[in-house]
Amino acid sequence: MSACAGVFVVSCTREQSTGAMALQREQQLNRFLTEVERRALRIAEISVRDRDEALDLVQEAMIKLARNYAERPEGEWTPLFYRILQNGIRDWHRRQKVRNRVMVWFGRGTSTEDDYDPAANAPDPAGRSPEAQLQSSEAMQRLEVSVHALPNRQREAFMLRTFEGLDVAGTAVAMGCSEGSVKTHYSRAVHTLRDKLGDHWQ
Amino acid sequence: MKDPGKQIEEQAKELFDGSVEKLDAATLSRLNQGRHRALEELRRPGVVHLGRFAPAAGVLAVAFVAAIVMRGPPNIDAGVNPVTATDFEMLLEADSLEMLEDLEFYSLLDAVDAEANGNVG
Numbered sequence: 001m002s003a004c005a006g007v008f009v010v011s012c013t014r015e016q017s018t019g020a021m022a023l024q025r026e027q028q029l030n031r032f033l034t035e036v037e038r039r040a041l042r043i044a045e046i047s048v049r050d051r052d053e054a055l056d057l058v059q060e061a062m063i064k065l066a067r068n069y070a071e072r073p074e075g076e077w078t079p080l081f082y083r084i085l086q087n088g089i090r091d092w093h094r095r096q097k098v099r100n101r102v103m104v105w106f107g108r109g110t111s112t113e114d115d116y117d118p119a120a121n122a123p124d125p126a127g128r129s130p131e132a133q134l135q136s137s138e139a140m141q142r143l144e145v146s147v148h149a150l151p152n153r154q155r156e157a158f159m160l161r162t163f164e165g166l167d168v169a170g171t172a173v174a175m176g177c178s179e180g181s182v183k184t185h186y187s188r189a190v191h192t193l194r195d196k197l198g199d200h201w202q
Numbered sequence: 203m204k205d206p207g208k209q210i211e212e213q214a215k216e217l218f219d220g221s222v223e224k225l226d227a228a229t230l231s232r233l234n235q236g237r238h239r240a241l242e243e244l245r246r247p248g249v250v251h252l253g254r255f256a257p258a259a260g261v262l263a264v265a266f267v268a269a270i271v272m273r274g275p276p277n278i279d280a281g282v283n284p285v286t287a288t289d290f291e292m293l294l295e296a297d298s299l300e301m302l303e304d305l306e307f308y309s310l311l312d313a314v315d316a317e318a319n320g321n322v323g
Contacts, residue, residue, distance in 0.1 A: 022244070025244065026241055026244050026245075029240075029241060029244065030237065030241055033237045033240060033241075034237065037233045037236070037237060038222045038225055038230070038233065039218075039222055041225070041229070041233060042218065042221055042222050042225075051229065055229070055232050055233070055236065058233065058236060059235075059236030059239065059240070062236055062237055062239075062240035063236075063239060063240045063243055065240065066240040066241060066243040066244055067243045070243075070244055139213075139217055140217045140218075140220070140221050143214055143217050143218075147214075162211050162214055162215050162218070163214075163215065163218045190207045190210060190211065191207070193210050193214070194207055194210050197210060198210070
């Protein structure tokens with residue numbers, strides 16, 4: 001009888017411990033996603049130039065991370081998350097190309113490029129004057145257009161290194177390439193942006 | 203004088219961070235919903251986290267293949283029946299997995315059977 005009770009207690013303790021670990025993991029993942037989601041959204045938005053599409057891509061990346069990699073060490077989440085997101089963005093571009101071809105075939109073009117307005121009309125949290133805000137939003141618009149115009153791999157390297165702050169190794173994992181390639185893509189991206197934006201930003 | 207490349211990086215980062223801060227409430231709300239949907243994935247029953255079982259499954263698969271290779275091709279001349287689909291089904295049934303550990307024993311049984319049949323015949 002006491003042996004049965006002992007087994008029951010051990011079983012209950014084990015279940016409680018597993019539940020506590022699951023809760024802890026969920027809290028860690030929640031913290032991680034909260035920390036990363038806004039930058040990820042802007043990175044996706046600059047890549048696809050559409051906020052709704054970017055929101056879908058980020059949500060999909062968050063779900064895939066939770067479903068497939070939640071058990072991985074927390075330190076690996078950032079490059080894994082961005083790898084999922086970048087794959088999603090690449091797939092999105094492929095689908096767009098196919099869609100555009102079909103639309104051209106039926107004689108309809110897409111007007112997303114012209115309709116896009118990256119400057120949100122939200123009040124400025126830094127309390128800057130409307131003129132300063134306008135200058136800043138124009139500069140951001142120029143930056144977005146220039147970064148978007150970069151070749152895909154250069155754009156990925158630049159955004160992951162500069163905007164997300166990943167190191168070369170993390171960027172290589174996120175892009176699925178070697179560290180040498182990351183350095184090359186990044187260096188080319190910075191040179192191109194310097195040539196394009198240099199006059200405005202000096 | 204500051205390196206122009208470095209200056210571009212710093213200004214780009216500053217502008218980017220500013221644009222992140224300026225995200226509107228509706229967008230933040232949608233991000234929040236997306237995050238909660240992702241976290242629900244962790245609580246969904248029946249979601250098998252393959253990562254946890256991958257090493258064990260890998261070891262099991264390697265052991266299974268190694269056992270088949272070590273056993274060699276079936277000796278049809280000696281009167282032993284070749285491994286049939288039913289044998290594999292039996293082996294792969296969830297509650298028969300421990301049989302994999304005793305493959306050598308079952309091989310020996312086969313050999314003994316074959317020898318006995320040979321003696322009778």
